[in-house]
Amino acid sequence: MPGHDNKNGLHDIVAAGARQDGSAGRRFWRGLGELAETPAFTESLHHEFPNDPEKENSGVNRRDVLKLMAASAALAGLSSCTKLPTQKIVPYVRAPEEIIPGKPLFYATAMTQGGVATGLLVESNMGRPTKVEGNPLHPGSLGATDIFAQASVLALYDPDRSQVVNYEGRISNWAAFVEAINRLRDEQKATGGAGLRILTGTVTSPSLAAQLRALLAEFPAAKWHQYEPCARDSAREGARLAFGQPVNTVYRIDRADVILSLDSDFLCSGPGSVRYARDFSARRDPDASPNASPHASPNRMNRLYVVESTPSNTGAMADHRMPLKPGDVERFAIGIAGSVGLAGLPESRSIGQFAGSAWFEALSKDLENHRGASLVIPGEHQPAAIHALAHAMNHALGNAGKTVFYTDALEAEPIDQLASLRELVEEMKSGKVDTLVILAGNPVYDAPADLDFAKNCLGAKLRIRLGEYDDETSELCHWHVPEAHYLESWGDARAYDGTVSLIQPLIAPLYDGKSAHELIAALGGHSDQSNYDLVKDFWKTQSAKDAKKPGKESQKPDKVFETFWETSLHDGLIAGTALPEKPIAMRGGFNISSQQLSPSAAAESLHIVFRPDPAVGDGRFANNGWLQEVPKPLTQLTWDNAAMLSPATAAHLEVVNEAVVELQLDGRTARAPIWIVPGHADGTVTLHLGYGRSRAGRVGTGIGVNAYALRTSAKPWSADGLVIRKTGERYSLASTQMHHAIEREGKQLDEPSMAAFDRELVRIAPLEEFRKNPEFAKDPEERTTKALSLYPAMPQSAEYAWGMVIDLNKCNGCNACVVACQAENNIPVVGKQEVAMGRAMHWIRIDTYFRGGLENPETVHEPVLCMHCENAPCELVCPVAATTHSPEGLNEMVYNRCVGTRYCSNNCPYKVRRFNFKLYSDWTTPSLMGQRNPNVSVRSRGVMEKCTYCVQRINAAKITAELEDRGVRDGDIVTACQAACPAEAIVFGNIKDPSSRVAKLKAQSRNYGLLTELNTRPRTSYLAKLTNPNPELSSPATHQRKE
């Protein structure tokens, strides 16, 4: 470079070296050239005079302007030559000729978890996906979603998502990667791929599976392994034990009158849980419901029995619940199996300890009495034998084909994933693997500790990783290829019942993301094929195969396919692809041997239970702020996991909340803070997976405890022999709801919950009592009819009065509404410190109260949001009229007018107002701005905010109605929380219209308001919770096993 002073150049390199030393990047450098690749130095090379003092002072100089002009002119010419291929995606509801600014479009797509798809509709505002809703046509969703789907849109915009192809930690590109792959192909061809191993998660995608099979056909010696930390190996193996083949089990919860859950959280986790929650809640309506399935016995609530170790949402919904140690769950299952007439059970497993219990006898009788309408659901984490036992019980009870049916496996290749991973590790250890391709997953972090994946994977000479984040696994891989988010890629996957759900992108990849399809195609030498073509061509081939079958109309196949393709994309699923019910018989000579069960543990030994975290799952969602901050069900913990145990066990071990203990299991240790959970099984500690990530991103790195450090492949879900050692340290945990135990009449009770019941905030009665006194929950008339106020009444709209009803009998506390509200209303994440200070910003929260002794209390979830009081205490005290009343009854917040005195919040008896104590909204990270709902203000520091009943949705519906010259119809407006709710517990609408759903629900006898004695006249009301206890068990839900 002319004029470049050598001395200066050297100086720069030395300076770059100094920078390098200070950074946490690579410690060693091989030469000045490599060192000088720092961005700062590279940039300095672009300046003609690197140390030009004038440059510092002037913002833009002549040279830059000319350079930019030249570059843009060149680029303009370049881009005009490139014709981008058209990849048509089909909008769901309306297909305007052009996008109308301000009008969102909805596209159907699907998100997979554990390989299983849930159908979604994603809202796109001007090309930006902003909000996820459920796809009403999709059997796994029926319009609802879970928290993971709701939060997935944030992951799309996560600034920490990996953005470029990396080779050995340095920025590279796709072309270089393809080149390397082609070299690899040439090498592998010689050996038939003997050294090639592909590790994927669970694959249900027909197109991806076809690609993988084609690849394996090309390289017959290569192997395809699958591993997910929370795979359904037990269920698979259980089906094999029972039927001799791995089948998929589908439950028809809506047809079951009596359900027994053996440690299964079927309402909130696992494939189909969103659908199951819907089906379950349809049977929690004491009055005949028009939505109830025709198979349901009318007017009859189902009855749910749950035995479980770790309290779950499903357990909280139980009419009878029993906390049991993991091993005891198995013993219990064997006992029940024996009493419903199963033979061939292990003798050594005496049911003696349960025989005397009224609970136990009543349950088996109840199941027997409902033959064909009962259902036994084994937990995903129970051993295979229990799954087999449950299949046998369902067969014995005549439930097969009625409340439970079987299909072919969802997985393209159903295998024992732990065994698969173990085999891979062994081969890597022995040096048989020279190329390892890891598609998604994060085995370095989440593989069982005994396999020591991090060390053993180094045995593979070339490691290639496709991942959304540059995480623990990518760190140990040579090549890292950024994975496209599902909202950026084409794909397909099967739903819980086998329905093929199409994944269509809402946006072109924000970064250099590639899908698994593209990576496998590249491995197969087809790097030129686009993601779109790979998926579409597969289905084209499939439909051509179908067309060859007799009975098909002889239309032009192309045209038929295009119609089929567009319809399927529009619907988000391929019609008729649900796997057919498979008539299947129990394997002859079905027998369970003792070896298949957990060994009987010494009574003194502590058990540890591993479960996926209710908020961050197996750890893949660790960098999602919404999920980190959502208060976990039952514990209300945020931002951490903890060693959870029962009050009695805590007392026995003399530990208190937040005390740090060392968990020792088979020579492995982890340190975790204690959290006492009412209703937890005694002598058992639950530790959630998914925390303790070392390379998750700026949100998820370094928080919580890594439970994988204790988890072994032999005992992936529960283990005994846990030793707890106190450390004397404290670690503060951030919970959003206070609980503290007090002693009353020899029982441990929760004081705040007692107050809640005294104050009749939650009203609950057994079904029998409700039948006798249907108005048990009703507020006295004077609290709901008189509207005494010193001030004149607000003007009222003649047409609309918005209101909401929340059915406590349906809510299972899954938090979907909380995250949906956060996504819809641009609610910021505040971080652990602020949550601990009591400043979480959620507009809707799930209050949890416990009734009865803390060893096994009844649990009630109560979603609380702004009540939109007709006599709102907040409005009177605002000095600047920043919170006002609309004629339609909305209690409105005018952010621009708010000066932040917080008087309104103090005076709100429901404490639903949230204050921006600091600048919580992220106003600086550009990528996050894409996620924001353009119809909701992003709040700044110092203003109050709260639930608006999704006023933006109300107004959109009103505008549409006005354009069509009609009134708003019932169902036109669905609030974000209502839309997300899998249980349909939330209903919103116009209470002035007596035929609206909300008005009908408000007319029900179970309808009551919170704190109506304060004359607030809340517009949000609740339907009292009912339980359906077995009459043979006197006191509901609180039975402890008699030892």
Place this chain on the structure above:
Amino acid sequence: MDPVMPEPSAELGVSAPLIEPGHSYASVTDKISAIVLTRRTPRWWMLGFAAAFCLMMLLFFAVAYLFAVGVGIWGINIPVGWGFAIVNFVWWIGIGHAGTLISAILLLLRQQWRTSINRFAEAMTLFAVSCAGLFPVLHMGRPWLAYWLFPYPNTMGMWPQFRSPLVWDVFAVSTYATVSLLFWFVGLIPDLATLRDRSRNRVGKIMYGILAMGWRGSAVHWSRYETASLLLAGLATPLVVSVHTVVSFDFAVAIIPGWHTTIFPPYFVAGAIYSGFAMVMTLAIPIRAIYKLEDFITLRHLDNMAKIILATGLIVGYGYMMETFGAFYSADQYEKFMILNRMTGPYAPFYWALIACNIVMPQLLWFPAVRRSVVGLFVISLVVNVGMWLERFVIVVTSLHRDFLPSSWGMYYPTRWDWATYVGSIGLFLTLLLLFLRYLPMISIFEMRQLVSQTSGKTESRVSGNLDDV
């Protein structure tokens, strides 16, 4: 000088002197004006001012950080939306009350013993109100919009929301501050003229001259002065009652148990006077010792103030009793819970400390010996100041932290910034007070001269036209 007068310490009845014998007009003027004009600035003043100034800088630092980051630097949260800022606001406003009471009500009641303490009590009022006035602005989420609380014509077409007690507060406190300032300033004019005439330094002459507003001591001036001060006293008198009544409305109008109480207005006013007199005592005792003003602020003054403290303390105690009684008598479960939570909940130590400070300790004032013990009075006055601060803390925080829905129960822990702002506001107060002591006559010179004639046995009307500027 006058043998008729009894010895000062013998009896502290009405006949006890309000000014020690032996003073002439000239000696009174000399003694008081010398503090400002001739005596060297004492060493303790310099040290005290340095300390107070540092604390004031701490306040400015805390406020700067507050404006930069937001009220999130404090410990407030949901449910406890108000914390130290409002506690301090009510506390400072309460302290201010004594000054107005002394200068206005006691003036109208012709209580001449007020003379020697009214000037600095008024100054204290003014400074306390200044401190108090800061907090409502600081505690706002967006303090730069504080002016929206005033009714002024604007393009938004918006008035404040007149149903909100916070708007009433704005009127009450700003009126109070204005009247207090005027009253204080009008009362200062004759003395400012004295200082103008006696000042030997040119800057002093000019400054005091401007402030004296041309006072020449003519009969017309005195007549106007008396009319003005009577009128202002008349205006200020209802304010003594109204300001703290309105402040109490901030709480009483709300529906939170522990706030929603009809007894609050009288109980707050009594509490304000209680804390105000305690603060006057806290300040008067060291000042009279340091400036050797025992002649002017006599034991009789302290005795009278102690009696007022005792009386208002009993009213406050009655308020606490009625609050508790009302909670149980109402049979309202939220009220009952609130009282029990105060007495036994996580903030119970604060409640019992408040009872000890505000009810138990002041009972010592029944004993004349305690009322005559300067040290004893000083300690009790400090205790009462602490107690009254605790009272506001208990009212604001314990009512909010556990209200209706147990799911929202929380705790409030003040942060270092809460403390910095509080301690800093004391620094601001002391800084202003020390400047006042140094540059203005802390005791009304001309009113003290009127008392001279009393100690000389002459009975003159208080309004005497023949007093002129010496």
